[in-house]
Amino acid sequence: MSQPKVNDFVIKFANVNGSGSASANRLFAKSILRMGVPVSPRNIFPSNIQGLPTWYEVRVSDAGYLGARGGVDLMVAMNPQTWDRDLLGIEPGGYLVYDSTKVLPPTKFREDVNVIGVPLTELCNREYSDPRQRQLFRNMVYVGALGALLAIDIAEMEKLIREQFSSKDSLIAPNIQALHMGHSYAAENFECPIVLEVCRSDRIGKRIFIDGNSAAALGCVYGGATVAAWYPITPSSSLAEAFQRYCRNYRSDRETGKNRFAVIQAEDELASIGMVIGASWNGARAFTCTSGPGISLMQEFIGLAYFAEIPAVIFDVQRGGPSTGMPTRTQQSDLLACAYASHGDTKHVMLFPEDPHECFEFAASAFDYAERLQTPVFVLSDLDIGMNDRLCEPLVWDDSRTYERGKVISHDELEAGADFGRYLDVDGDGITYRTYPGTHPTRGSFFTRGTSKDRYARYSEAGPDYSDNMQRLLRKFDTCRLMLPKPVMRKAHRSTSLGVVCYGSTSPAMNEALDALEEEGLDLNAMRIRAFPFADEVVDFISEHDRVFVIEQNRDAQLRFLLLNECALNPAKLISVLHYDGTPITARYIMQEISSDVAALKPKPKKKVAP
Amino acid sequence: MTYISKPRLRHPNLRTNRFGFTHRDYEGAVSTLCAGCGHDSISSAIIQACFELNLPPHRIAKLSGIGCSSKTPTYFLGNSHGFNSVHGRMPSVLTGANLANRDLIYLGISGDGDSASIGLGQFAHSLRRGVNMVYLVENNGVYGLTKGQFSATADRGSKSKKGATNRDAAVDMVMLAMELGATYVARGFAGDKAQLVPLIKGAIVHRGAAFIDCISPCIAFNNHPGSTKGFDYVREHNEAVNRLDVMLPREAITVDYQPGEVEEVTQHDGSVLALRKLADEYDVHDRIAAMHHLQKSKAAGEIVTGVLHVDPEPDDLHANLNTLPTPLNKLTEKELCPGLAALEKFNAAYR
Structure with a gap:
């Protein structure tokens, strides 16, 4: 690895949980962003809270590839527990940065890896007397060393320290x-920089x-939720906590101090x-956020909301299942648990955001x-996008946007004699009219x-x-399809009979794989599905292609199952590419799976018959 | 079984309340429970309490779980929105509804299966949060709809209709409610409407978590010798500690008492709970002493009824959350959405 690798490599930090490394590592990643490099x-x-191994992996990519890459070019090995495994993960010719205070035998190293020893503990012990300071500042010392090794502008790092500790001045110096x-x-x-180098670029733009x-x-x-009820569960807790924090900023009355929101940490x-469901029934916008085990527990209520037609917004930040599964993996x-949640015949709306912007x-x-559909709506993100910082387009809002509250009959309409039947399909779209409790003294109440x-x-x-009611619910579900976000298409430059489908957080790995496959001469048209029921x-997309790969991060090909169950499609043409070991899917993996499938399809050269 | 609405015919000289409503305006559909069911007496007591308190029926929301008791909201307050939710989960639905609109009156109707067995958790947590509501358990110690199994409030040693003896300890909902911080706790009996109506009125005017345990004999499955929730047994063992009269704010106190017999508890909204003491040593304000009294009476086989505890200055969930006086469901984009300018600032902080 003597060729310089500029703005295109992977750094990984191996730390001990609870050692205060998270903020230093984040500062390192942000300093590269401030250099204009994605x-x-x-x-x-x-x-775990304290003691077990934790890693922070930073992919630097001038090309803007944000998916996990696989492999490590520089490992900052701060955790003796995982030393051997960490060492093995380094690409040949890569670098190992470690705390050289204690001399390690040569058997602890690899010959094909460059070793950079920095006596972190010694430096800190010399400088600080407080044990906690010695530990915390050690993180900042290795960040400084990496700054020199990778040629990151130290002024950017200093600036980030000032921003991070703006409310705790004494910690800046x-x-x-x-x-x-x-x-x-x-x-x-x-000799700085090493082969890996960060050069100032301008690839960030307005992104956040x-x-x-x-x-x-x-x-x-922004969507007007006033009631949030939740129960702590990784990886969704930070959603509820952020909501509470933002509400304190944006929704506390400046004069009276009164809150325009209610957050309940439920039992x-x-x-x-x-x-x-109670709040939505009563006309407030309300949501909960959870992960797989929570969805399992909510099943009965989800059926009620479907059948009684009550709005509800449910965030499922997915993690590894089944059961407790892999609670901190993606x-x-x-x-399937969301699409058909609850007993009896049910179907639910799902949205699949690809990144924080979505x-x-x-x-x-x-x-x-x-509220328009009067039914539960699931937003299915996952740990990979839920809990990791991701570069994405800035958040957008149009001030002329109004909340679409759906078909709600007012006091005056009731007074004017509107024929109110809670489950009467007046408009033929399967969506009926409702009233909020307390609207009118003698009209519009229902059970x-x-x-x-x-x-x-x-x-x-x-x-x-x-039967009449169940049929109407199907009509309503059909109405959903027209409303929800359409899939996003990406056409190959050359015409092709191969297609690929993905959804949610796999899109960066997918885009990178498509670029690389195209370079290798393999063209695929791609579609990113954003909602269920399917548009x-x-x-059309699947029908137009002979062979369609379906990229998913689960064992049982759940999206493929939904496609086959809900649409009249030929199962033979839907080929699964599945990655479910809890790590985020990589472009390398997608390429390999698609290439080998396509290679196997090519007609083998006929054997020459001996004369 | 279908929904049967009552004929609108009524006697021309029916008494009206301050809003011009007769008690018929507080009725619901015809009950489909067994003839003589204690629950129907409770429904009738609710109708009378709401009529006497001059409540506009549509400003009440009635919520329930699943079971015989949870069916009853169909049989009263036909002009109120009702919600027959999920078994044991009425309290969470009611809590959410209350968060959305603090201006309505919330009647949570439940049973002993619904609240002491499957829903014990939600029962407990709604009380400890201080949700402003009337939580009324129609307690018959038995599962009626599924034909006579013991519930968690059935007393140890009591007998089922088929002759089986209950071996498990009973959940005492009144004791739990006291322990968990309910600020109005009462026990009534479906067979004593004169006592029950004021207990319900007191709970409605109370601005906090009000709990009523109402013993309501199951005519079909738990009204036999050996039952401790039957009409005869409860009549024989009923020990009322007080009699309540509820006076609304600025309402002339018309009840004529001898001096010293009555304790008046003025609540935050100005309503007065006039308590005529029947047991000298019982003090509704002293929660710990009251719990002690209840335990002693229980050990002696007595069923203590009346207002068991009241805190005239209760906190409620909205006070704890510091929500604004306007119901949250009345807020619009203007009050809720921070807008584009704030979002641009937000974006800038994440670069």
Whole structure:
């Protein structure tokens, strides 16, 4: 690896959970962004508070590829527990940065890896007497050393320290000092930059760097949610907490201090969804956020909301299932659990954001969909976009945008004598009119129930009443398709009979794979699905191609199952590309799977027959 | 079974309340419960309480879970929105509804299966949050709709209709409610409407978590010798600690008491709870002493009824959350959406 690698490499930090490395590592990633170079960091962490291994992987890509790449060019090995494994992960010719205070035997190293020892503990022990400071500043020292090794502008790093500690002034100077300590040591003892180098670029533009849960939480604020009920669960808790934080900023009355929001940390997920349904029934916009186990617990209530037709917005930040599964790893394995949640015949609306930008937009519009359709709406993100900072287009809002509250009859309309039947399909689209409790003294009241009923909400077990209602719910589901976000297409430059479908967080890896495959002469048209039920375009796309790869992060090909179950498609042409070990899918993996499938398709050269 | 509405015919000289409503305006559909069911007496007590309090029926929301008791909201307050939700989960739905609109009155109707078995968790948490509501449990100690299984409030040693003896300890909902911080706790009996109506009125005017445990005999499955929730048994063991009269703010106190017999509790909204003491040592304000009294009486086999505890200055969930006085469901884009300018600032902070 003597050829310089400029703005295109992977750095990985191996740390101990609870050692204070997270903010230093994040500062490192941001300093590269400030140099105008795209990065995509990923936290790889255990279900633990203190002591277990944790990693932070930063992919630097001038080309703007934000998916996980695989492989490591420089490992900052700060955790003795994982040393051997970390060492093995380094690409040949790559670098190992480690704390050289304690001398390690040569057997602890690899010959094909460049070793950079920085006596972090020694430097810190010399400078600080407080044990916690010695530990915390050690992180900033290695960040400083990396700054020198990779030629990152130290002024950008200093600026970030000032921003980060703007409310704790006293911490600015010692952090900058620690930064310089590492920087000087590396500059004096090694030839800088090493083969890996960050050069100033201008590839960021207006983009922002934010995690999907924060963006979704802000989307709930903009979308007018006033009630949030939730139960702590990784990886969704930060969504509820961010919502509360943003509400304090934006929704507390400046004069009276009174809140225009209510957040309840409920006793469990059943109560969370119950509160959301109660609030939505009563005309407030309400949501809950959870992950797979929470979805399992909410099933009965989701059926009630479907059948009684009550809006509800549910964020499922997916993690590895089933059961407790891999609580801190990513998957897309709740599609079926959400699509057909609850007993009996049910179908639900789902949205699949690809990044924080769409998390914001889909969160805000989920409330419009839920109220217009009077049904639960699931926003399915995952740990990869939910809990990691991701470079994305800035969040957008149009001030002329109004909340679409759906078909709600007012006091005056009731007074004027409107014929109100809660489940009466007046417009033929399957969506009926509702009233909020307390609207009119003598008109418009009705009884909401999970039992079957007639068009006027009167309890009925008569077969025709039940079937009539179930058929109307199907009509309503059909209406959904026209409303929801359309799929996003990407056409190959040359015409091709191969297609590929993905959804959600796999899109960066997918785009990178498509670029690389095209370079190798393999063209595919691509479609990113953004909503369920599927738009007509989805069926058209698959029909137009002979062979369509379906990229998913689950074992059972759940999207493919939905496509086959909901659309009249030939199963033989839908080829699954599945990645479900809990790590985010890579472009390398997608390419390999598609290439080998296509290669196997090519007719083998006929064997020459011996004369 | 279908929904049966009542004929609109009524006696021309029916008494009207301040809004010109008769008690017929507070009725619902015809009950489909068994003839003589204690629950129907409770429905009738609710109708009378709302009529006497001059409540506009549409400003009440009635919510329930699943079971015989949870069916009853169909049989009263036909002009109110009702919500027959999920078994054991009425409290969360009610909490959410209350968060959305703090201006309505929330009646949560539940049963002993619904609240003491499957829903014990939600029962507990709604009380400890101080949701402003009337939480009324129609307690018959038995699962009626599924034909007579014991519920979690059935007393240890009591007998089922088929002769089986209940071996499990009973959940005492009143004790739990006291422990969990309900600020109005009462126990009534479906067979004593004169006592029950004021208990319900007191709970409605109370601006906090009000809980009523109302023993309501199941005519079909739990009204036999050996039952401790039957009409005869409860009549024999009923020990009322007080009699309540509820006076609305600025309403002339018309009840004629001898001096010293009555304690008046003035609540935050100005309503007065006039308590005529029947047990000298019982103090509704002293939660700990009251709990002690209840435990002693229970050990002696007595069923204590009346207002058991009241805090005249209760906190409620909205106070704890510091929400504005306007109901959240009345807020629009103007009050809720921070707008583009704020979003641009937000974006800038994430670069």
